[in-house]
Amino acid sequence: MRILVVGRGGREHTLAWKLAQSSEITNVYVAPGNPGIARTAKCECVDIDELNMEELVTFAIQKTIDLVVVGPEAPLSAGLVDEMIGAGIPAFGPSKEAAQIEASKEFAKKLMVENNIPTAAYASFTDLESAKEYVKQQGAPIVVKADGLAAGKGVVVAMTEAEALDALDQIMGDSIFGTAGSRVVIEQFLEGEEVTIMAFVDGKTIKPMAMAQDHKPVFDNDEGPNTGGMGTYSPVPQFAESLTDEVVKTIIQPTVEALQKQGITYKGVLYAGLMVTKDGPKVIEFNARFGDPETQVILPRLETDIMTIFNAVIQGKLEYVDVEWSNDATVCIVMASEGYPGNYDKGRPIRGLEGVAEEFGNNVAVFHAGTNEKDGQIVTNGGRVLGVMGRGIDLLQARDNAYQAVSKIEFAGAHYRTDIGLKAIKNVQ
Structure with missing residues (x-):
């Protein structure tokens, strides 16, 4: 089989590395890839930008690609999976409509609130002064988020009112995240410990992955501004395995069903970034793809052939696959x-x-x-x-x-x- 992975970062390097281990796969093309991927067995980099959908589809047709795996959020949100499927090429990842769960925090929050999925209380704003007024009413600590995609950096956990107001000035006033910050979501601050649970989803069946914990702030002891992630580990021994079952039952399954009610079939990876509070797990954010850097600790622990899982997700047959994890x-x-x-x-x-x-x-x-x-x-x-x-x-x-x-x-x-x-x-x- 010939696979095309779309993306250029650490997540895509890990995906290519894992796919290359599958006995079913002869070639892994990565567009555009990076020098580390180019040095990985069976892997070849292709100089096509991940948002150049026309060229990516043309390449997949010319090379008779058997499966396209879309790594980053931007091409997913732009509808690359839809374009590939429309051209008759199987693709792993959610549709443009389904990827809204990451592309718009307002969309995700509304979905959760309407379906009683546990998350922080929130309000959203397109007007800077109204947003500032809300912060002054609520006080701090408080969380300010750019509504759109900001490469994992559009979230400010403000411990003081001044920090929150400054974040609003930067996101909405100075547009540091471009149009992604034209709307902001302001959330209640949740206390507890963060954990990530990702799951393979085929539209109806959910198979959770091993748990991981990411470290977002740039400096030791969780100090400094948020990043896309400074490190992660798996397993997460401070949480019982039963937490995964609870998250699937109270968060992931209801989310997939809520999307289905709107006519959206979710297929791919659903990432739940969670805060484990005294009242149980609550959603901080959803992502419509493998996390980065969580993928770098999760996929090395995956024992089931990854192609078996990807094919089952696409075909809606995930219930028939046992997803096994190493004890490492x-x-x-x-x-x-x-x-x-x-x-x-x-x-x-x-x-x-x-x-x-x-x-x-x-x-x-x-x-x-x-x-x-x-x-x-x-x-x-x-x-x-x-x-x-x-x-x-x-x-x-x-x-x-x-x-x-x-x-x-x-x-x-x-x-x-x-x-x-x-x-x-x-x-x-």
Whole structure:
């Protein structure tokens, strides 16, 4: 089989790496991909932008692609899956209509409130002064979100009223996220611990994935501005397995059914970002795709052939597939550019990548998130540059492998958190 993965980041590198392990697959094309993907067995990068739908469809037809896997939110929200299916090419991911659950926070919140799906109380605004007035009425802490897609950075958890008002000025007044911030959603602040539960969905059957916990703030101890994610780990031992069953029953299943009532069949991955409060799990956000960097710790633990799952989702036969997970633990450390999530330089040479593969073997994988190749040298090309995944028999060993590998990789100004997974390890101890 010949597969086309659409995207260029760490999530897509992980997807390509996992697909290449399937015995059914001969070629994995990735558009546009990155230098790390280009060095992965069976994988080949194709110079087509992920939003160039016409060229992507043409390429898929010319290469007789058997399946297209769409990674990022932007092409999903633009309707790439619909375009592929319309051209007779099987595609994994939700339709444009279904992807609204991520593309519009207002759409998602309205759906949840109308269907009694647990989430934070909210209000939405298109007028800056009205939004500010609401913040002054509610007080802080409070959460301000750009309604549209903002690469995981459109959320401000404001601990003071001044922070919230400043966030509104930046999002709505200065348009730092473009049109994504023309509407804002302002939410009640939820107290508790965050966790991510993703699920494969075929329109009716739901198969949850292993749990993961992401670390959004840029600095240790959850300080500093939110990012797209600075690291993650799986499993999450501070939560019982029964939490997954509860989330499927009270959140994911009702969401899929609520969409169906609106005539929207959801197929693909549904990502639930959750806050586990004293009143139970509540939705912080939905994503219409694999999380990034959660994919980097989830897919290494997947034991069932990923192509079997993807085909079952597309055919509506997921109920017949047993999705199995290894008992291994995985930890992913994101190595970011100096200045991220603000301004940062590109083009800084990265050293030590080859040595990591030789020294750690299967216990470590380095997934490229923001890299480029210049004169035969891999250089930085984004805010989040690399995701270094360590595997072990438990989180302690997995974390140790990940951080040892990180210590071997160098680029000027490299920044990473030093506390990924500590919360879980302290809990277990």
